[in-house]
Amino acid sequence: MSNENQRPFPFRPKRNAQVNKSILFAKSANLKLLDHKKTDNDIIFSFQNYKEERIEVSLQQVPNCSCPFKTKNPSKICMHIVFALLRYFDVDENSMLLHQLAYTNSEFNKLKNSLVEIRTNNDSLEQSWILSRKEKLPGKIPNCSGCKTKSIMPGDLHIYVKGKIVLKNNIQKDATFRFCPDSKCLKNIPTWSNLKPFTCAFVDLKGKISENDISKISSEGIKIQIKFV
Ligand SMILES: [Zn+2]
Ligand SMILES: [Zn+2]
Structure with missing residues (x-):
């Protein structure tokens, strides 16, 4: 039985220093979006970092990332997840979503619906x-x-x-x-x-x-x- 407000991991009321660090890193991150894909259950972003490594962020009820930090620390939130949330969704820096290990169904649906329109090669297009x-x-x-x-x-x-x-x-x-x-x-x-x-x-x-x-x-x-x- 699935519940709209059930969270696969316990709610985290407060943000810890590690999450603050990820937010700080995310705000100055130089990640190039290579590709993104949206399905009913997840949204996958492929980024390239400054070392030209490919990093895959998968936003779903339990967000995940392929980077070494998240792989070693599954119970922590890496900067790539934070970057994707801040950059491509209606999520601001104070949102409690930034420090959750998991979202409820209704939070995730709301998140999905706030995905902005993404252009991969941007900036040079004139406003028509x-x-x-x-x-x-x-x-x-x-x-x-x-x-x-x-x-x-x-x-x-x-x-x-x-x-x-x-x-x-x-x-x-x-x-x-x-x-x-x-x-x-x-x-x-x-x-x-x-x-x-x-x-x-x-x-x-x-x-x-x-x-x-x-x-x-x-x-x-x-x-x-x-x-x-
Ligand atoms: Zn990561
Ligand atoms: Zn009008």
């Missing part, structure tokens, strides 16, 4: 705003990043842009920001992002967008460009 119909994607329904209230449902006409979320501790996470096709929402860019002001949107030509849609949105003062690729 795209007018598109929302695809059906797993995970929770996003809200508009401008008004923060309207849900963007599958099939909805919206404008999205890929950028980064900038956190307090200066860790950046890749993210897709979605907006209502409304100039008020597009002017209201989150301050905790690296987004540059909206200028114009390109039309996603695969996105089932009619000329009517385009003229309606243009008439509301949003500049639309059709780019053929």
Whole structure:
């Protein structure tokens, strides 16, 4: 019988010095993401460290890592696990998840749903705003990043842009920001992002967008460009 709140290892109320050290290391770690894979039961990240060694972090109810430290100390949390949690999920430095040896089912599901969109070769891509119909994607329904209230449902006409979320501790996470096709929402860019002001949107030509849609949105003062690729 599985219980949503059952934890395979006892809850750890407090953080110890070793976990603090892993957090400190993780924040300055130079790990290159080679690959990642998400299944129902786990999320696997393959990293390369500065010595060009491959390290595999497997996030599941009991997180694990292939590094020598975790292999020798199964009851400790290595910096690679902490790095993956801070960098790719909605987990901040104070989260109690960082010092647990195991998560409950509901904690793990919540974690999985907060996985950010990951680009392996990043930074050089220009920020292009795209007018598109929302695809059906797993995970929770996003809200508009401008008004923060309207849900963007599958099939909805919206404008999205890929950028980064900038956190307090200066860790950046890749993210897709979605907006209502409304100039008020597009002017209201989150301050905790690296987004540059909206200028114009390109039309996603695969996105089932009619000329009517385009003229309606243009008439509301949003500049639309059709780019053929
Ligand atoms: Zn490790
Ligand atoms: Zn909105």
